Each structure stands twice: as C-alpha cells, then as structure tokens.
Amino acid sequence: xxxxxxxxxxxxxxxxxxxxxxxxxxxxxxxxxxxxxxxxxxxxxxxxxxxxxxxxxxxxxxxxxxxxxxxxxxxxxxxxxxxxxxxxxxxxxxxxxxxxxxxxxxxxxxxxxxxxxxxxxxxxxxxxxxxxxxxxxxxxxxxxxxxxxxxxxxxxxxxxxxxxxxxxxxxxxxxxxxxxxxxxxxxxxxxxxxxxxxxxxxxxxxxxxxxxxxxxxxxxxxxxxxxxxxxxxxxxxxxxxxxxxxxxxxxxxxxxxxxxxxxxxxxxxxxxxxxxxxxxxxxxxxxxxxxxxxxxxxxxxxxxxxxxxxxxxxxx
Numbered sequence: 001x002x003x004x005x006x007x008x009x010x011x012x013x014x015x016x017x018x019x020x021x022x023x024x025x026x027x028x029x030x031x032x033x034x035x036x037x038x039x040x041x042x043x044x045x046x047x048x049x050x051x052x053x054x055x056x057x058x059x060x061x062x063x064x065x066x067x068x069x070x071x072x073x074x075x076x077x078x079x080x081x082x083x084x085x086x087x088x089x090x091x092x093x094x095x096x097x098x099x100x101x102x103x104x105x106x107x108x109x110x111x112x113x114x115x116x117x118x119x120x121x122x123x124x125x126x127x128x129x130x131x132x133x134x135x136x137x138x139x140x141x142x143x144x145x146x147x148x149x150x151x152x153x154x155x156x157x158x159x160x161x162x163x164x165x166x167x168x169x170x171x172x173x174x175x176x177x178x179x180x181x182x183x184x185x186x187x188x189x190x191x192x193x194x195x196x197x198x199x200x201x202x203x204x205x206x207x208x209x210x211x212x213x214x215x216x217x218x219x220x221x222x223x224x225x226x227x228x229x230x231x232x233x234x235x236x237x238x239x240x241x242x243x244x245x246x247x248x249x250x251x252x253x254x255x256x257x258x259x260x261x262x263x264x265x266x267x268x269x270x271x272x273x274x275x276x277x278x279x280x281x282x283x284x285x286x287x288x289x290x291x292x293x294x295x296x297x298x299x300x301x302x303x304x305x306x307x308x309x310x311x312x313x314x315x316x
Contacts, residue, residue, distance in 0.1 A: 012037060012092070015045065017099065019081070024101075026056060029060050031101075033066075040066050042067045054071060068088075119167060121199045122165045123164045143298050148197060152289065182244075182249075246268050270282040282311045
C-alpha cells in the first residue's frame with residue numbers, strides 16, 4: 001500500500017461510544033492509537049458508566065492529546081450516544097468505534113483509500129471469542145456482503161456493523177437526527193444508499209469480539225436475558241419496532257426515487273396488520289422483489305422463496 005505524505009492526511013474522527021466497558025476498553029484504545037492513519041481525533045463519549053471506564057479514558061487522554069473525553073449527564077442509550085459523538089466530529093470522515101473490539105493497524109488507512117466518492121465504506125470482520133481468539137468465521141461467511149446502491153436492498157435487513165464502517169461527515173448530516181427504533185449503523189447505511197451508495201471493501205480489518213456483554217452480537221445470537229421476558233410482550237414490542245423502522249425508511253426516501261418510494265409505501269401498508277389482504281399482499285411484494293429485499297441474505301433462491309412465503313404470518 002502506498003501511504004500518503006503526512007501533510008496530506010485529512011482528519012478522521014473516531015467516535016468511540018462507551019458504557020461500562022472497562023474489561024476490553026484498553027485493548028481497543030491501543031489498537032486505535034496504533035493506526036497507520038495518524039491524523040485522528042478520538043471522541044470518547046461515555047454514557048454514564050459506573051465502572052472504571054471513565055478513569056481509563058481520562059488516563060489515556062493524558063497520554064495522547066488526540067483523545068477527547070465527553071461524559072453524558074444522563075444515559076442517552078447507544079443510538080443517541082453515537083449521534084451525539086458524531087455531531088462533535090470535525091473530520092472529513094467519521095469512523096464509528098465500539099469499546100470491545102480490536103482494529104488492525106491499517107484499518108482506517110485502507111478504508112480511506114477505498115471510500116472514493118461513496119458516502120460509506122465497510123469492511124469484513126473476523127469473529128473472535130472474549131480473548132480475541134479467532135472463531136474460524138468471518139461475517140462475510142454468514143451474510144452476502146457486497147456494495148449497495150439501492151435503499152430497497154437495506155430496508156428489511158442490514159448487516160453493516162458500525163465498527164466496520166467509515167462514513168463522510170456529510171452523510172451524518174443527511175441522516176440526522178437518528179431514529180431510536182433503528183440501530184445507528186443501519187440508519188446510516190440506509191441513508192448512504194440514498195446519496196451515493198455503500199462500497200464494500202472485502203478485507204478483514206476488525207476483530208469482532210463476541211462475549212456475554214455485547215449490545216448486539218453476531219447474527220443468530222440469543223441474549224440470555226430474553227428468556228426472562230414475557231413472550232407476548234416481547235413480540236408486541238418487536239412488531240412495533242419493525243413498523244416504526246419501515247415508516248422511518250419510507251419517510252426518509254426522497255420522492256425523486258420513484259420505484260423505491262413506491263415499494264416502501266406498499267411495505268408500510270402491508271405491515272400495518274395481519275389481515276388476510278395484507279398478508280397476501282406482503283407475500284406478493286416479497287416474491288416480486290426478493291432479489292432486492294433479501295440482498296444481504298446468504299440464501300439459495302429456493303430458500304429465499306420459502307422466506308417470502310413466511311411473510312404471510314410475520315413481518316421483518
């Protein structure tokens with residue numbers, strides 16, 4: 001790789017969201033500080049930790065002036081916390097950072113070279129256990145990673161995790177304010193397809209740590225606390241969240257994107273309830289648009305058809 005001269009490195013803002021993350025935080029901080037792209041500001045924004053997280057952040061800030069520590073007066077939740085951190089960013093690009101992963105040294109360097117004129121680029125990640133030992137699987141083994149240029153490809157499923165993305169500051173401005181019912185990384189990726197597309201860099205640049213404290217683990221993981229929830233109440237909340245998400249995506253899609261707007265409107269209407277008419281319409285919409293709606297699914301064509309038929313009794 002040909003590195004740029006030091007004076008040609010535009011500023012990259014690393015937005016590190018933290019909350020009770022003392023166990024793995026130092027390893028992540030060291031990996032960020034070791035990046036070959038050195039013109040960084042690291043905005044560490046803590047959401048009310050009660051462990052030693054803030055102490056670790058402040059100690060590292062005394063060692064490296066690139067680190068700025070912000071402590072929220074009240075807990076905002078992970079979506080609003082990242083939104084606040086991004087709003088403080090001064091860089092041309094923003095790199096989202098979780099507190100418990102590990103970045104390979106050339107992560108930012110390679111992603112800056114790859115982003116080009118796209119508003120977002122994302123890379124592959126290697127799944128690791130709590131000790132950062134490889135589990136023999138990459139996220140790209142589980143889902144269909146590719147570049148995306150149509151919001152219909154990400155309106156049902158999105159598998160671009162924030163830790164693996166680099167976005168332009170301009171994209172954040174277009175996607176603000178975030179919607180609390182949609183994960184911030186999915187919201188940003190969706191908006192990227194509206195304003196230039198998402199580019200995929202097929203290279204592992206992150207060690208994605210899987211452990212009991214993940215806010216979101218890898219696809220298919222079940223949180224133990226789910227067992228304690230009432231199933232009916234859990235289902236009700238999930239359905240409400242899904243409906244709010246598709247409503248938000250429809251509202252965000254510009255009127256100029258006529259085919260996209262038309263399909264999103266039809267999905268919104270079919271998601272309203274489980275009437276026989278809406279159930280049949282939902283299945284028909286998925287069957288007619290399965291290549292778009294299931295673009296991130298690493299399924300065979302037959303399995304995609306079967307998935308579409310399941311939309312008769314569920315929504316996603």
